Amino acid sequence: MTRIDEIGEDALIAMFAPLLPDTDSEILGPGDDAAVLSVDGDLVVSSDMLVEGQHFRNEWSSAADVGWRAAMQNLADIDAMGAVPTALQVSLAAPGHTDVEWVMGFARGLAAACAPHGVGVVGGDLSASDRIVVAVTALGETHGTDPVTRADAGDGDVLAVSAPLGAARAGYELLQDPDLDDVSEHPAVEAFLRPSPRIGAGLEAALHGATAMMDVSDGLIRDVGRIARASEAGIAIDSSLVPIAEECELGAAGRDAGTALEWALTGGEDHVMLAAFPRGRALPDGWTVIGEVTDAFRGVRVDGAVHESQGWDHFGQ
Amino acid sequence: MTRIDEIGEDALIAMFAPLLPDTDSEILGPGDDAAVLSVDGDLVVSSDMLVEGQHFRNEWSSAADVGWRAAMQNLADIDAMGAVPTALQVSLAAPGHTDVEWVMGFARGLAAACAPHGVGVVGGDLSASDRIVVAVTALGETHGTDPVTRADAGDGDVLAVSAPLGAARAGYELLQDPDLDDVSEHPAVEAFLRPSPRIGAGLEAALHGATAMMDVSDGLIRDVGRIARASEAGIAIDSSLVPIAEECELGAAGRDAGTALEWALTGGEDHVMLAAFPRGRALPDGWTVIGEVTDAFRGVRVDGAVHESQGWDHFGQ
Numbered sequence: 001m002t003r004i005d006e007i008g009e010d011a012l013i014a015m016f017a018p019l020l021p022d023t024d025s026e027i028l029g030p031g032d033d034a035a036v037l038s039v040d041g042d043l044v045v046s047s048d049m050l051v052e053g054q055h056f057r058n059e060w061s062s063a064a065d066v067g068w069r070a071a072m073q074n075l076a077d078i079d080a081m082g083a084v085p086t087a088l089q090v091s092l093a094a095p096g097h098t099d100v101e102w103v104m105g106f107a108r109g110l111a112a113a114c115a116p117h118g119v120g121v122v123g124g125d126l127s128a129s130d131r132i133v134v135a136v137t138a139l140g141e142t143h144g145t146d147p148v149t150r151a152d153a154g155d156g157d158v159l160a161v162s163a164p165l166g167a168a169r170a171g172y173e174l175l176q177d178p179d180l181d182d183v184s185e186h187p188a189v190e191a192f193l194r195p196s197p198r199i200g201a202g203l204e205a206a207l208h209g210a211t212a213m214m215d216v217s218d219g220l221i222r223d224v225g226r227i228a229r230a231s232e233a234g235i236a237i238d239s240s241l242v243p244i245a246e247e248c249e250l251g252a253a254g255r256d257a258g259t260a261l262e263w264a265l266t267g268g269e270d271h272v273m274l275a276a277f278p279r280g281r282a283l284p285d286g287w288t289v290i291g292e293v294t295d296a297f298r299g300v301r302v303d304g305a306v307h308e309s310q311g312w313d314h315f316g317q
Numbered sequence: 318m319t320r321i322d323e324i325g326e327d328a329l330i331a332m333f334a335p336l337l338p339d340t341d342s343e344i345l346g347p348g349d350d351a352a353v354l355s356v357d358g359d360l361v362v363s364s365d366m367l368v369e370g371q372h373f374r375n376e377w378s379s380a381a382d383v384g385w386r387a388a389m390q391n392l393a394d395i396d397a398m399g400a401v402p403t404a405l406q407v408s409l410a411a412p413g414h415t416d417v418e419w420v421m422g423f424a425r426g427l428a429a430a431c432a433p434h435g436v437g438v439v440g441g442d443l444s445a446s447d448r449i450v451v452a453v454t455a456l457g458e459t460h461g462t463d464p465v466t467r468a469d470a471g472d473g474d475v476l477a478v479s480a481p482l483g484a485a486r487a488g489y490e491l492l493q494d495p496d497l498d499d500v501s502e503h504p505a506v507e508a509f510l511r512p513s514p515r516i517g518a519g520l521e522a523a524l525h526g527a528t529a530m531m532d533v534s535d536g537l538i539r540d541v542g543r544i545a546r547a548s549e550a551g552i553a554i555d556s557s558l559v560p561i562a563e564e565c566e567l568g569a570a571g572r573d574a575g576t577a578l579e580w581a582l583t584g585g586e587d588h589v590m591l592a593a594f595p596r597g598r599a600l601p602d603g604w605t606v607i608g609e610v611t612d613a614f615r616g617v618r619v620d621g622a623v624h625e626s627q628g629w630d631h632f633g634q
Contacts, residue, residue: 033397033531034363036464039356046351047406051446080350089364089454129368135452137406147353
């Protein structure tokens with residue numbers, strides 16, 4: 001292997017940059033003080049970090065998996081506004097002993113996630129640190145609809161999700177189960193390491209009149225709570241309606257009854273779209289109603305009660 | 318003190334967000350999956366990371382200093398394109414034991430740097446990590462001029478800087494000198510901890526016809542080399558013309574003759590603008606010619622020779 005501190009920053013960028021996808025919006029790409037893009041409509045911007053040991057482990061995730069996930073969760077945030085992603089800025093901090101090949105694999109993972117959507121990686125930063133930190137800012141533009149925030153769900157709206165839930169959580173549980181041998185080819189593990197939300201589901205929801213939307217990143221109940229709080233409303237979830245991913249059912253096989261449902265309710269990182277729609281509106285293909293918005297209470301109730309586990313807090317216990 | 322893991326992510330954001338400046342371009346600010354901005358002209362985007370222990374030390378820099386520097390170096394990157402900064406995305410990874418007051422101080426530092434320029438902090442991310450990492454993406458827009466890249470310096474152009482150099486390097490040298498007592502109020506140290514490039518100098522240079530431009534972040538010689546390489550040209554620096562910051566001279570007092578000049582040539586982080594202009598054009602106020610662009614050789618020569626020290630590489634030795 002060759003360590004990145006053996007070849008230096010400028011040489012590393014020269015190797016890395018050609019692997020990155022570009023975008024039709026790009027006027028000036030990587031290599032200058034800033035990138036330059038053309039923007040139609042309004043600009044939509046979102047940022048996320050991935051920290052080694054917190055969001056990924058190198059013994060589980062390949063470099064390409066990390067690049068894929070860093071891209072995909074940011075594309076999902078743009079989609080969750082009902083906007084179209086166009087470009088990423090990707091900053092990478094890594095120890096000097098990191099293998100150059102890791103950085104190239106990371107770039108290939110970014111490209112694999114972005115290129116099918118015409119999204120380019122237009123710039124970023126490289127820095128030394130004692131562990132790997134990836135910081136992505138995704139840029140997109142509105143496409144004939146107003147941005148769909150979390151704040152406008154109203155009394156009587158139905159709440160729906162764009163796809164079944166729990167696959168990523170199941171993969172995480174399998175990976176950290178000390179009693180299991182190699183699970184790397186289990187479909188739930190693949191779903192955890194390479195989440196594949198359908199980018200464009202959010203735009204379709206916007207075109208179907210979604211009143212509030214976000215992607216499920218920290219667990220369904222926690223994220224539903226964010227829509228409820230932003231919209232100053234209550235949301236009632238009927239757990240019998242919550243679609244459970246096949247990978248989640250497979251991962252929960254042999255465990256206590258109810259495990260798969262619990263993972264679907266509280267697991268994060270599927271990046272499935274979650275939206276409220278006016279009652280009676282046709283939903284886009286593939287969406288499932290799981291509950292309703294109400295003025296009768298505040299917060300989230302599952303089958304009429306406050307659920308014990310709320311999902312993932314990045315600092316909390 | 319209160320630790321950030323005692324109050325949790327959502328509560329921390331609720332305390333942090335009101336301290337952040339906003340911008341006239343903002344359609345939707347922090348708190349949703351993405352921010353929404355209006356953009357006139359083309360979009361200019363740049364990213365930088367600050368890593369604890371690499372780019373700052375908590376025993377030297379207050380939280381507000383870190384916020385200030387994170388903002389300012391990114392504003393300088395937008396200015397270095399001849400564009401106008403409008404907004405920042407700011408992501409922060411920090412240990413759970415970090416004092417909530419550190420995060421508030423960081424927000425106040427961001428605000429102090431941004432607000433005078435009408436720049437808002439419109440979004441970002443919070444994450445746990447074992448040391449502090451700040452990742453900023455700055456957004457700006459062109460303002461009636463084409464973006465000024467590093468690539469179009471031409472034979473015969475003059476090379477100029479917008480302000481004297483070496484202040485930040487002098488402050489760094491003073492801080493790490495074990496023979497010195499408290500230097501926290503030395504003007505060079507203040508310049509290192511709170512770099513204050515004049516934002517707008519880059520736009521003025523663009524309006525005066527600059528052919529190539531960047532800000533000096535990794536040292537004059539190294540960064541001049543980047544313009545030379547991108548422009549496929551040679552650049553000759555006359556060291557007797559290089560303006561040395563007063564803080565640099567003060568910091569070098571009592572050291573070997575030539576120390577202040579060496580710091581001005583190789584020190585980084587002043588974020589002064591560096592640009593090439595067609596010979597004979599009037600320069601903006603405050604700029605100083607330090608050399609010229611030539612087709613007679615490639616790379617950088619100082620007083621006719623290759624300089625021994627090239628400046629700062631983030632991974633190299």
